[in-house]
Amino acid sequence: MPTRHMVVGGGPAGIFAIETIREVDPGASITLVSDEPPYSRMVLPYHIAGQIPEAHVYTGDTAYWERLGVTAVTGRRVTAIEPDRGRLVVSDGSSVPFDELLLATGSSPVQPDIPGARGERVYNLWTLADAQRTLRVLDRVNGRVIGGVNGGRKARVVFIGAGFIGFIVLNALAKIGCALEVVELEGQILPRMLDPEAAGLGRRWLETRGIGVHTGVRAVEIGDADGGKTVRLSSGATLRSELVVMAIGVRPNVDLARSAGLRVDHGIVVDHHLRTSTGHVYAAGDCAQGPDLSTGGLAVHAIQPTAVEHGRVAGANMAGRPTRYAGSLSMNILDVVGLQCASFGLWRGDGRETTVVTNPGRPVYRKLVWEGDRVVGAILLGPAEDVALLNDLGMVKGLIQTQVSLGPWARELKANPMDVRRAFVAAGTPAALLDRTLLGRRLDAQRYRFEDRVPQHAAERAAQVLEQIKLDPTRGKGGGTREASNVVPD
């Protein structure tokens, strides 16, 4: 009899687990139960901003499930898991047996306990349903909102919480021309992603673009007035808007696991194989608290790349290919209305040696956190158009992920933290990475997704290159052959 795999949750962790199970075990039986249709939460803000149609956010459809050979039960919740009996109970009352179970139940927005928090036009903007509802409201309130005009005035939105999720939505609403204000309990914006100095640069960037920032204050009451919303602050001030977005944070969905007696801390505790405390039950993604690459401890990293890695490793283990996961790296990247902010690993520093470069006028801020000759954390901030910034992002991640000893290059990089490229390459970081794969094998084309498509224009342009940048045929030996005159013998 084929092994019966059960996946609860159709986010990235669940989907990648399913694909990996299918790759490893073509004969396995796979069932997915998901209360929402599978879509990419990460890209909802791009849908809200009108950059992509709704169809673009979905990650699975009937044809996809058929190709994968998955029984997909969507629109229903799992109400209980019974690992001892090898079955779970679905909201329609049915019970489904399994041999291996993955909990990929994600996370949910934290609801602040303040009057009016559950009132009209107060949204979390977390799910696709939230996004659809918000778009309808913006359409109605906003005077047919495209362009953001509300009777000659911009539609106003107040954000409660100045964290990653708030800003990714804020950025989308800024693109469609809303007037925005942000309220944050802590003394700075993005407290779990930027240090105070970087956050200060971010704040000025927002303010010079007309976005109100209120830090160190609490929203104490949300009310209705004059057909709009009011948000009263602990400072005594009252903000007015058409819409309120709640974004104070998310918390792992652990109820199923806790009820079944699995070990739960902040999230569902998993080991280096993504196994929970109970046999044949795995957890992955936002709901899981797994190995942290930087600290060696356990952490919830509720980010897309971790969900994908968790899902793939859990899937391989469930399908019978023992695979050890080194751990997830905390990292975030965020476009704050044109200001690119990223942080990695142990970016806070916490007493470690740090090297900082800053140019507040541009503004550019870069902080590297060191342990000896290894980079263990970083913050990079600068205008999105700053190509150099983004060109360094991956290398900084590579240094932190590999923990390469930079040797004599550490001194150079400490003297000039902007010169990451030379230290990265000359210390041999790519060699440390080339054979490193998550599942110990080459990542194959995602067979169940897109047909490979040829990049347009590239082949034709390549054909023109020799004409455009023509070599002097008298230069090399033999007139135009590839043999060059200054070749160093290998």
Added chain:
Amino acid sequence: MSYKSLRIVPDRCTGCMQCELACSWVQTGTFQPSRSVIRVHVFDEQASYAPYTCFQCKEAWCMSACPVNAITIHRDTGAKVVLEATCVGCSLCAIACPFGTIFWDPVKHKAFKCNLCGGDPACAKACPTAAILYEEMETPDWVEPWASKVTERLVLVQGAPGSPSGAL
């Protein structure tokens, strides 16, 4: 299946930057090195230059990090290719790729990377000193032997009295 790979021979590179020009022309239709996906790393103090681009690595960190499956493997070349119409420009691939070879186009607001020009890489064609070759082989690690040499030389430079580095 084995694909052709870009093999870089840093000892042959003169730092002329023709590869960057050729690359930006093919990839963007402009002669704009800042939008090239091959970059020459300059070690002027050692008269050493290292062209650097995507290794088309086995793991394809960019591909699995993408939330909309906008990165796929090209059937003929094995290159990891960004499907521009699908990419939303979220930059997750840029922080996931530990090689630093995913770029973000400041004009289009999309990710872009080396796609091996569909099997006819412009950088290799444009290089006048055969420092960039396109050959059938497993993903080559051309960095390691060269890196050891420049690092040895750096140690000598840092130790030299009166050198800018030595004075630090």
